[in-house]
Amino acid sequence: MPAVRNVLVVGGGSAGAATAILLADAGISVDLVEIKPDVTALGSGITLQGNALRVLRELGVLDECLAEGYPADKVVLRAPDSAGTVLAEMQNVRSGGPELPASMGMYRPTLARILMNRAAAAGVKTRFGTTLNAIEQDDTGVEVRFSDGSARRYDVVVGADGLRSKTRLLLGIALETxxxxxxxxxxxxxxxxxxxxxxxxxxxxxxxxxxxxxxxxxxxxxxxxxxxxxxxxxxxxxxxxxxxxxxxxxxxxxxxxxxxxxxxxxxxxxxxTHLLDPPWARGRVVLVGEAVHTCPPTIAQGGAMALEDASVLAELLLAADAVDDELWDEFTVRRYGRVKEIVDASLQVTQWQLDQVEGDIPGLMTRIAELASRPA
Ligand SMILES: Cc1cc2nc3c(=O)[nH]c(=O)nc-3n(C[C@H](O)[C@H](O)[C@H](O)COP(=O)(O)OP(=O)(O)OC[C@H]3O[C@@H](n4cnc5c(N)ncnc54)[C@H](O)[C@@H]3O)c2cc1C
The missing domain is CATH 3.30.9.30 (D-Amino Acid Oxidase; Chain A, domain 2)
Known part of the structure; x- marks a missing residue:
């Protein structure tokens, strides 16, 4: 029997929705609170690479995403001249495996809708326009008070509430962005x-x-x-x-x-940018996605890391027979080094651009493609 029977997920972005789906599919009772009043996301696009598509497949939404998004295997470089001259066409690595496209562009609100519909179908009970106001935990659970005045006790709370995570704040974790x-x-x-x-x-x-x-x-x-x-x-x-x-x-x-x-x-x-040093949990509350790591999208991997966090967390939570430091150590051992490489590489590209120097972009991209190709 898994060590958790009921979980609260805070935040209905990619990390939160994916965590909720995987836990609910395994029979865990999952509540999700999302501060926004409905299923929305910033109205622009996102590029999801092969390693992110691998998680969308695990969530059972890949075909729907590919049908509504735009898969591609290459990237085109053009000159800033009067004709927009094509300088190069480069094939991208299929980091999710040969059967998946190298990447997919998608309208963020479409991705949010697909994930939240899937969460509802999995049995996740979502409350929009709601957040948590307080958490109090002991050895056996977490007591949560919500902004609508209600309260409930959970085995585990997952803070997937993004860059300026309130869950992180309530845990007293200082992280400079x-x-x-x-x-x-x-x-x-x-x-x-x-x-x-x-x-x-x-x-x-x-x-x-x-x-x-x-x-x-x-x-x-x-x-x-x-x-x-x-x-x-x-x-x-x-x-x-x-x-x-x-x-x-x-x-x-x-x-x-x-x-x-x-x-x-x-x-x-x-x-x-920010990256939280391990551990990414305190007691029975764990943080995922942008709540713990964010970086410039110069190599378009932030969303993939958020989805991978969810996949690894769900796998470990479902296999664990206790919620303890050993579980969280295992989680950050699986996640921290990989995420740090992505954050560092994104910052390196940013710095090269700021300094206007021609860094070894091909070498860096090859290294990141190899990393992303390895299972999370
Ligand atoms: C300009 C830009 C471009 C990017 N482009 C790419 C890209 O092309 N490819 C890529 O892979 N990544 C990209 N990223 C990164 C990617 O957007 C993030 O890594 C990803 O969205 C993180 O997902 P998340 O679920 O952790 O956080 P979020 O997507 O921020 O989701 C957090 C959710 O929590 C909710 N929430 C917040 N506070 C509370 C609260 N107190 N209570 C309840 N709910 C709350 C929010 O409303 C939101 O729904 C980009 C980032 C930026 C800034």
């Missing part, structure tokens, strides 16, 4: 038919400008600049900045730029 000096504009737009994979432009006013298809009809574009205070801009001013930055890039960017007319599809955020 640092800005790395870059900011990214992301925009959801129409896919020109000739765009069939991620395309990247280096040079020009942005560190990176590019786009990734998210479905037959759509893509997300991104423009990475020096971090600056972009708060307080009106919607029209945001639209204007994005169109002005994108005007330096051509080829498919010309059609994409023309299709960007709705400021509601635009998001701006700074690149940030």
């Amino acid at each position: 640092k800005a790395v000096g870059m900011g990214i504009w992301r925009v959801f737009a129409s896919r020109p038919p000739e765009v069939t994979s991620s395309e990247l432009f280096y040079g020009g006013p942005c560190y990176t400008a590019g786009y990734t298809p998210t479905s037959q009809e759509s893509l997300y574009g991104f423009l990475v600049e020096d971090a600056q205070d972009r708060t307080g801009l009106s919607a029209t001013e945001q639209l204007d900045i994005v169109r002005r930055l994108a005007a330096h890039y051509h080829g498919p960017w010309d059609a994409i730029r023309a299709s960007i007319t709705d400021p509601g599809t635009i998001h701006y955020t700074w690149y940030e």
Whole structure:
């Protein structure tokens, strides 16, 4: 019999939904609280690589994701010249195994909907617009008080509540999140038919400008600049900045730029980083995903790491006969080194870009592809 019978998951992002699905599938009673009022996610895209697709397959949602997203095996490099000249087409490694595409672009709200529907089908009881206000634990369980005034006792609590995790805060864990000096504009737009994979432009006013298809009809574009205070801009001013930055890039960017007319599809955020030293748990409360690690998306692996955390945590929780330090040590031994390599590599690419030096990107990408190809 597993050591846990009932679990609370805090946060319905990729890490939380995946943990909840895997535990509920195994017969554990799972409650999930999500602070947002419904199934939403930031309205832009995400690139999920083979190792993330491996977890989506484990969750039983891979086919639906591939049908609604946009799988690809290559990436195209273009010049920031007046024709958007193609410089190279590179095949990406199928890190999830030969039967899975190298990567898949997807609209974040679509991924969120698929995962939360699957969680509901697995029997996860989700309460939206709800968070936890207090936790108190002893040797046998965790007493949780919720923002709606209710309270319940759990065998284990999983904090999957992202970058500024309240669960982490309630545990009294101090973790400094640092800005790395870059900011990214992301925009959801129409896919020109000739765009069939991620395309990247280096040079020009942005560190990176590019786009990734998210479905037959759509893509997300991104423009990475020096971090600056972009708060307080009106919607029209945001639209204007994005169109002005994108005007330096051509080829498919010309059609994409023309299709960007709705400021509601635009998001701006700074690149940030943190990584919690082991252990990632205190007593019977464990943290996963961005609650413990975040990094700039320069190698597009953060979401994959969050999904892998969920997969490994569920495997270990279901096999454990006690919730103790040994279990959490095993969890962080499986996760910390792998996640640190991803965080360090993402920061290395960021630093090369900030310093405008040509680092060994091919060597780094080969090393990361080998790492991602190994099971989590
Ligand atoms: C600009 C940018 C681009 C990125 N691009 C990629 C990419 O292409 N590929 C990739 O793999 N990764 C990418 N990432 C990283 C990826 O987005 C994250 O690693 C991933 O979303 C982390 O998932 P998570 O479930 O841990 O956190 P989140 O997705 O942040 O989910 C946390 C959830 O918890 C909820 N929550 C928050 N507080 C509370 C609370 N107090 N109570 C209850 N619920 C709460 C939130 O509403 C949210 O639903 C990118 C990140 C950034 C910033």
